[in-house]
Amino acid sequence: MRSTTKDVAVAAGVSLATVDRVLNDRAGVRHDTVDRVNKAIEKLGFTRNLVAANLARGKSYRFLFLLPRTGDQFLEGLISRIAECNVAFAGEMVQADVWRIHESDPHQIANVLGAMDHEQIDGLAIMAPESPQVRDAKARLVERGIDTVSFIAGQITSDQDDFVGIDNHAAGATAGRLMGRFSDRAPGKVLVIAETMHARDSLERRLGFDELVNADYPHLSVLPSLETYGDSERTERVIRTSFASHGNISGVYILSSEARLPLEIVLGATTSGRPVIIAHERTPFTEAALQSRQIDALITQDPGHLVRSAIRILRARKDRREILSSQEKIRIEILISENI
Amino acid sequence: MRSTTKDVAVAAGVSLATVDRVLNDRAGVRHDTVDRVNKAIEKLGFTRNLVAANLARGKSYRFLFLLPRTGDQFLEGLISRIAECNVAFAGEMVQADVWRIHESDPHQIANVLGAMDHEQIDGLAIMAPESPQVRDAKARLVERGIDTVSFIAGQITSDQDDFVGIDNHAAGATAGRLMGRFSDRAPGKVLVIAETMHARDSLERRLGFDELVNADYPHLSVLPSLETYGDSERTERVIRTSFASHGNISGVYILSSEARLPLEIVLGATTSGRPVIIAHERTPFTEAALQSRQIDALITQDPGHLVRSAIRILRARKDRREILSSQEKIRIEILISENI
DNA sequence: CATTTTCTGAGGTGCGCACATCAAAAAGGT
DNA sequence: ACCTTTTTGATGTGCGCACCTCAGAAAATG
Numbered sequence: 001m002r003s004t005t006k007d008v009a010v011a012a013g014v015s016l017a018t019v020d021r022v023l024n025d026r027a028g029v030r031h032d033t034v035d036r037v038n039k040a041i042e043k044l045g046f047t048r049n050l051v052a053a054n055l056a057r058g059k060s061y062r063f064l065f066l067l068p069r070t071g072d073q074f075l076e077g078l079i080s081r082i083a084e085c086n087v088a089f090a091g092e093m094v095q096a097d098v099w100r101i102h103e104s105d106p107h108q109i110a111n112v113l114g115a116m117d118h119e120q121i122d123g124l125a126i127m128a129p130e131s132p133q134v135r136d137a138k139a140r141l142v143e144r145g146i147d148t149v150s151f152i153a154g155q156i157t158s159d160q161d162d163f164v165g166i167d168n169h170a171a172g173a174t175a176g177r178l179m180g181r182f183s184d185r186a187p188g189k190v191l192v193i194a195e196t197m198h199a200r201d202s203l204e205r206r207l208g209f210d211e212l213v214n215a216d217y218p219h220l221s222v223l224p225s226l227e228t229y230g231d232s233e234r235t236e237r238v239i240r241t242s243f244a245s246h247g248n249i250s251g252v253y254i255l256s257s258e259a260r261l262p263l264e265i266v267l268g269a270t271t272s273g274r275p276v277i278i279a280h281e282r283t284p285f286t287e288a289a290l291q292s293r294q295i296d297a298l299i300t301q302d303p304g305h306l307v308r309s310a311i312r313i314l315r316a317r318k319d320r321r322e323i324l325s326s327q328e329k330i331r332i333e334i335l336i337s338e339n340i
Numbered sequence: 341m342r343s344t345t346k347d348v349a350v351a352a353g354v355s356l357a358t359v360d361r362v363l364n365d366r367a368g369v370r371h372d373t374v375d376r377v378n379k380a381i382e383k384l385g386f387t388r389n390l391v392a393a394n395l396a397r398g399k400s401y402r403f404l405f406l407l408p409r410t411g412d413q414f415l416e417g418l419i420s421r422i423a424e425c426n427v428a429f430a431g432e433m434v435q436a437d438v439w440r441i442h443e444s445d446p447h448q449i450a451n452v453l454g455a456m457d458h459e460q461i462d463g464l465a466i467m468a469p470e471s472p473q474v475r476d477a478k479a480r481l482v483e484r485g486i487d488t489v490s491f492i493a494g495q496i497t498s499d500q501d502d503f504v505g506i507d508n509h510a511a512g513a514t515a516g517r518l519m520g521r522f523s524d525r526a527p528g529k530v531l532v533i534a535e536t537m538h539a540r541d542s543l544e545r546r547l548g549f550d551e552l553v554n555a556d557y558p559h560l561s562v563l564p565s566l567e568t569y570g571d572s573e574r575t576e577r578v579i580r581t582s583f584a585s586h587g588n589i590s591g592v593y594i595l596s597s598e599a600r601l602p603l604e605i606v607l608g609a610t611t612s613g614r615p616v617i618i619a620h621e622r623t624p625f626t627e628a629a630l631q632s633r634q635i636d637a638l639i640t641q642d643p644g645h646l647v648r649s650a651i652r653i654l655r656a657r658k659d660r661r662e663i664l665s666s667q668e669k670i671r672i673e674i675l676i677s678e679n680i
Numbered sequence: 681c682a683t684t685t686t687c688t689g690a691g692g693t694g695c696g697c698a699c700a701t702c703a704a705a706a707a708g709g710t
Numbered sequence: 711a712c713c714t715t716t717t718t719g720a721t722g723t724g725c726g727c728a729c730c731t732c733a734g735a736a737a738a739t740g
Contacts, residue, residue: 002400002433004694015722020696028720050431052395052694055727060342081666088664091390093342174678181522212678299679304666324428326421326644332679338514338552339639339672344728355688360730368686370738392728396693 073283106131123314172208180217188250413623453477463654512548520557528590
């Protein structure tokens with residue numbers, strides 16, 4: 001049988017209230033009675049029943065995901081995972097909402113963060129590029145008692161702020177390794193396509209990719225990044241131009257999260273003997289492309305894991321609890337047609 | 341504000357106890373009052389607070405992992421993940437113990453399963469090869485109200501019995517694809533090393549591997565499986581003999597979960613120009629080998645995920661709750677030195 | 681009127697929290 | 711220095727959280 005606070009109280013010769021004070025280390029207990037209680041806790045092997053504690057506290061958790069306003073299938077996937085979590089965690093008093101923000105407007109983001117109310121929101125998962133304004137706004141949120149995690153994009157701002165996402169430098173290197181091993185020994189050029197190179201994650205992926213390919217596969221020459229700005233026409237233009245002006249493109253690396261647009265155009269632009277194609281993130285489109293062998297590999301992070309991890313971290317922080325860090329590490333997954 | 345059973349009771353004009361009976365669909369409520377209560381529930385958008393329900397029920401979850409008695413680092417990893425879960429879930433009244441069984445003795449396993457007491461154990465995660473005895477024993481467990489999941493090994497016995505683990509046929513195919521793409525075009529032989537080919541998982545991996553390699557990489561010829569029986573001397577003997585008698589071994593696929601022993605010997609037996617080596621599972625040893633580029637890839641399943649998934653499934657079944665199936669699908673992960 | 685069915689009431693579950701209590705220490709007055 | 715008043719520190723009391731359970735009352739049924 002599990003021991004309860006009552007048992008501890010009896011064993012220590014104090015009342016429930018004192019045990020409670022020790023457990024939640026509140027002031028107003030003499031040092032030696034704290035020791036007595038702690039000894040009793042240890043002797044009985046007492047673990048407080050979190051379920052009961054949360055009930056008594058009337059605790060509930062309202063979290064908010066700030067996601068970019070623009071986006072395609074990857075973003076949709078995230079949003080539906082969040083909806084799933086709302087169902088799965090409804091019984092545990094967790095509710096997660098989504099707000100869309102203009103990711104390219106740090107001023108607006110900072111405003112939104114500044115208006116966040118401690119009474120209404122317990123924690124925030126922010127998917128937005130780094131910027132001084134945003135970082136300052138985050139710091140002020142922490143002061144006001146609202147926890148934040150950086151979600152997928154951006155990076156850790158302080159020790160109050162975890163990063164939920166993959167190591168993008170390593171992700172780029174992983175793509176680079178696969179590009180090298182999947183290519184044959186013949187010299188060739190590698191096209192790198194990004195939505196924008198202003199985001200830190202894109203830069204890191206590119207860097208990891210370049211370092212590895214240049215070091216280990218010198219016969220491949222990596223071309224300057226093409227930026228699509230998420231615009232259909234521009235994407236088509238820059239990719240077609242590249243294919244036209246470069247003779248032997250043996251590889252294509254699409255490093256943005258939303259691969260559909262560039263992928264469609266690359267697949268349309270290649271004639272016989274398509275290049276090795278590596279993209280990021282699993283979406284209905286990329287999954288189909290992988291399955292039909294139109295692309296060679298995907299470097300992914302599990303959106304469900306991302307969402308749940310952000311929620312678990314925020315919840316643990318509100319409870320002042322430790323997290324199981326091995327569970328929260330987001331893996332860089334490699335998907336090929338066989339393990340999809 | 342969330343509505344409670346009390347609100348529902350008032351709205352439906354009945355007492356709390358009646359609401360409770362409707363919620364847990366117990367007998368003794370007239371049809372029309374059931375309807376009244378359900379309407380009230382719908383109108384108020386009531387969701388029962390699982391936390392409070394579990395507290396009131398005094399519910400606790402005692403689960404047991406039956407793991408093989410023999411094993412090396414992979415098994416150690418599993419056990420320490422289980423220990424982690426015990427800490428992490430202690431506040432939620434779940435406790436998981438480990439029993440070691442002789443996996444090759446179905447009779448003993450069946451005995452152990454038969455002696456399982458419904459009062460003491462709520463659910464079982466069984467890592468043991470398929471056999472008629474074990475399957476029957478499992479079926480009887482279900483009748484006695486003890487839920488089971490097949491863990492890593494074996495397969496689904498009934499619809500009462502989930503399988504927690506990867507699709508081993510696909511895992512073998514994944515290994516095959518990587519073997520093919522990582523090898524050059526020259527003809528060569530591929531060594532396949534298993535602990536035993538009597539286990540269903542080994543057979544499936546081998547089958548998936550063979551099908552893919554034979555179809556897509558005909559220049560590679562896959563040799564008959566070497567069986568180590570987990571024995572150090574035998575392992576050394578069969579592997580050295582193979583290397584001696586076959587001239588051009590260009591690939592090695594180690595398909596057992598415990599790769600250390602065969603890997604050590606393979607690494608010692610190869611001279612210049614080592615073959616492409618692919619193994620299963622991440623352990624301290626295989627991780628180090630990957631990092632030092634002594635092997636090329638690992639096909640893994642996350643032990644932490646496996647353990648937590650088994651626990652979540654067993655818990656959901658005891659609560660008669662749905663699981664979030666997307667969370668419980670165990671991924672076939674590909675590890676290379678860059679995404680470790 | 682005796683059953684059977686349906687429903688209510690009150691008392692748990694482990695814990696948190698606001699408030700009450702009570703002794704000891706500090707401050708103030710003579 | 712002595713006594714009274716106020717403050718502080720340390721501990722206990724009791725109710726509430728949202729739900730479950732079970733004995734027994736009320737209502738329906740024959």
